[in-house]
Amino acid sequence: MKRVIALFLSLMLLLSLTACVPGVEEQSTDAVPFTVPMDDASYVYQAPQDATPLPGGAVIALAAESSALESGADALLWKGVQTFASTFGYTAQSYTYGDGGADTAEDALREAAESGAALVVCRGEEMALALYQIQANYPGVHYLLFDDEPHNEDYTAYTTDASVHCVLFQEEQAGYLAGYASVMEGYTTLGFVGTEEEPPVVRYFTGFLQGAEQAAEQQGEEVSVRVWYTGNLSDGDLVTSRLVEWFDNGTGVILANGGDLVRRTLDAANQTGGRVFATDWDQNALGERVLGSAVKCYNAAVQRQLYTFFSGNSTWGQNA
Secondary structure (H helix, E strand, O other): OEEEEEHHHHEEEEEEEEEEOOOEEEEEEEEOOOOOOOOHOOOOOOOOOOOOOOOOOEEEEEEEEHHOOOHHHHHHHHHHHHHHHHHHHEEEEEEEEEOOOOOHHHHHHHHHHOOOEEEEEHHHHHHHHHHHHHHHOOOOEEEEEEEOOOOOOOOOEEEEOEEEEEEEEHHHHHHHHHHHHHHHHOOOEEEEEEEOOOOHHHHHHHHHEEEEEEEEHHHHHOEEEEEEEEEEOOOHHHHHHHHHHHOOOOOOOOEOOOOHHHHHHHHHHHOOEEEEEEEEEHHHHOOOOEEEEEOOOHHHHHHHHHHHHHHHHOOOOOOO
């Protein structure tokens, strides 16, 4: 049976507020309880019946890589922005960039900020790098950043302006459930493949390992998990070839995270009969070799955050 594991079981919202003393920052982290939607893609946020109607009229912009709007995480964010805008009387606009890295991401982010939008939504490392550079340059513009915090290139400096709200997910919980489910399905030789050894990717692996070990202990089994961070390896065929070797050597399930690794792992699984656990959004429809998906509810998350922002006088409050 395929499983969709919803990471929204525990969503952490990270808000950084600049204190009155120059150079000092205070961070508050609030856990927001939430009933996981069975289908994130079709989610529509419903305001409380006694809520004051939102003012509407403002522009909400999404800055993202152009190809990312076709499917995946950014596509779900864009769907959420559009759904919220049509539900509550706002205007949704998208500003995209090509495959040029952080520099072109910054161009798209600047274009969105200069468009007159009240709020700019963005996601991921490239946007975090870009936002680190420009976040204080556009007074009156607010930002909603998913999956990262504004930081410099070598991760030695993090600065989050009061205009920026960061939504971070607890990937270790989704990874835990994926590892647990894999072992309970009868697989005890597992693998994890990720791109860079970055915090969200590492959290997926840590949880995956812990969940697999917990299930194995309950079942009286022994479990082995091998891990591979591909780094800047751009040869997709080489990646697939190595994953084929993993499956041929007895690896039953591989959890794949980042880039096109789910597709590459699925190619290897189709050749060998192995199974894949996908991450970030529901990818069960890719085929029978997909054992399940560890899902971040991007569509639901962005709608909820937009409602919080606009119901709070278009600003990020202490308890956002």
